[in-house]
Amino acid sequence: MPLHDHVLRITSFCQIAVGVLGNFLQLFFHNLIKSTSHKQRPIDTILAQLAMTNAIMLLSKGIPEAILYFRTAYFLGNYGCKFVFYIRRVSRGISMCTMCLLSAFQAVIISPNNSSLTTLKAKTPKHVRLMCVLCWILTLLMDIYVPMYITGPKNNRSYIRGVNLLYCYWENVFVETAILTTLRDISFVGCMSLASGYMVFLLCRHHQRTQKIHNRRLSPRTSPEIKATQTILLLVGTFVSTYCVSCGLLLYDVYSANSSMWVANVSTFITLCFPTISPFLLISQ
Template structure:
């Protein structure tokens, strides 16, 4: 039980740091675009959408567990459970879809002019915002059945049997047909991430081999912005896929092992919150153009004699 409380405390800290990091990224981005008079870059709408999605994931999953940690007992009730768990499922699907779109659009953006993907370059700017809107509509529709099988905790409704205890809520036993579309969505979009990441890695390797002979070993040329954002996206996708696989493993263990304890769900939620908590700091750290532009007013001017 002591370890259980420690993990809850870590999730409480993780949620606060993650919300702060996503807020920081949004603040720096708006400052970069509005106050520094920079034009929005092609993938900026997806990055902003991913940041908003990360914030919803952190608040919907981390806040209920944080309240349990502070109050040592908590019940959302039937209506609260339906709303919170619906937000969790929709935001989780949005995170998967948005990360996949980010990797695939970047693969199209930096694809060579003689590739088959080059034909989509001219249309990509017009497809970004509609794609984000479609992600919302798509995930809200396929998760519409969540309020039907989620109810109050088992502690207040002891008559429920054959379901899954979600610590602060309770999920009734569901049929395979109910989870088919969400599972198919996860497989398709995670597969899209893996394909796009593999394609980006191949492009980076070709680029490295092409420019290697242009620079002497004594020089250390700067990485171009396109290569840097590609490396950032690969890091984001790698973190997401690792956290997603570990979280799914713990969740499946909770579903199929009848006598598993609450700590399994707590660890699964902690793992699923790693990506939304880490990604904003990674994006701020890797986006040197935005960071330097926003920090320029606070830098001390150099003196020349």
Template sequence: MKSKDIILRFAFFPQMGIGLLGNSFLICLFMFSFLSGHRMRPVDTIITQLALVNCLVLLSKGIPETMTALGLMNFLDETGCKIIFYLHKVARDLSLSMTCLLSGFQAITISPSNSNWAELKARAPRYLMPSSLFFWTFHLLFCSYIPWGIKGPKYTRNITEIQLTGYCSYQILAGFQVSIFATIISFPDAIFLGLMVSASGYMMFLLYRHHQQVQQVHLTCLSPRASPETRATNTILLLVSTFVSSYAFNCILTAYMSFIKSPPWLMHSSAFLASCFPAISPYVLISSDSQVTRYLYALCGRKPHIFTLVTHKYSLPRTTS
């Protein structure tokens, strides 16, 4: 195994550890807060599900890659390979859907009360659980095609049509079949990605307009800190740009590898990029969501600092027309 392949494989271990730590923290915090009887926000259900699927993405890709880097080749049979690839695909698609749902819900929440979203704004929290259930059901069924193309690690028949990963192998389609198949499986991702970018752009527009309206108030403030609108906009930009950039580069590499037999380092690079968002997103949410601090203080039996209360009040500012 080449040195660059080993480096890329070992890079999955710290990425997986850091990502699991952040996502597990969010899951445990919200679960303990819920069991303790604290009032939860509707958005917390989305964040919890996003953290859960992020853990599945990191585990389903990070563990096999790390074990292969340690020299444990062919540790999965064909059934294990099918399960690992299926779970990874479902979790990855759900991560996109939950991020899209989070962006859409926040866009509706901060929309002006007299806008076209006013009626939906009051009913949006009731639609979160049915929407989440729909996404889970849809992706579990839609990704059922994954096991058909996955082979065991020692599959050698028709080797020119098989792509090896180090611990499993999968069949490569040829000719016109590739374009048709790629278009079908990418269509839902394109819709969710477009909705997420549109919702985020709408939020940025609302927050910018609100910031312009209250700019004089912020100019008279003696605090050197950035305004709440600016911090919220930066959070949205960082979260969405992280997802879009990692997803786009991964899609480009995946499309390239669908047409040719790729070297191992390229496959490892694609998998590493796909796992960047699940590893980074929990820390973006933790650093930008002051409610996390309130939950921690509540669980510890302490009152949050007055600055935390003020920050929470303006963390997602409402706009007025």
């Protein structure tokens, strides 16, 4: 194995280890707050689901690659590949759905009491758990096609529209399956963008209204709602940017005649940046 592959693999292992640790710390703090607080915030349920799905995504990527790296032999059969990549796709989809739910929930919560979202503002906290369950059901059903197209690795790129996944192979990835997945991803990313734009608008208007008050204070403090909104905006920005870059690299890998495993590994590394960074952003707040 070339030196740059070793460096990239070791960097990936460090990224996965740090990300798994961060997400488990986030779950630990969530359970700690839940056991010590008399009243649980609805947003905590969404954050706990995000941490759990991010940890699953990292583990489903890291464990097979770690075994392959140290054994240097093919260890997953067709059924193993189908199971691992189904879990990975489901966790990715639930993470995207949860981020969409998180941004929409926060946008509704910080909306003014006299806005058109007043009714949703009163009802949304009561249905957070139901919406989290719907995220799981929707993603499990939409990604049920994944095992049909995953097989063991191929020694050559005999399939025109297949993707070599290091220890497995995805056949005809952009023929029958891409449209539905792309529509889902675009819908979620679009919802995140709209909710984020609305939150930015509310923050700017809030800043303008309170600017005079802040100027009179010697040490102005930011409200918890504003801090939470700023953190969620940072999360959404990180998610959307890493998603767009990884999609661009994936398209290059599929359609380029000079594609290589290095491109696929870099794409995966960028995809896992969000589940690695997000718990530390949330813990810091």
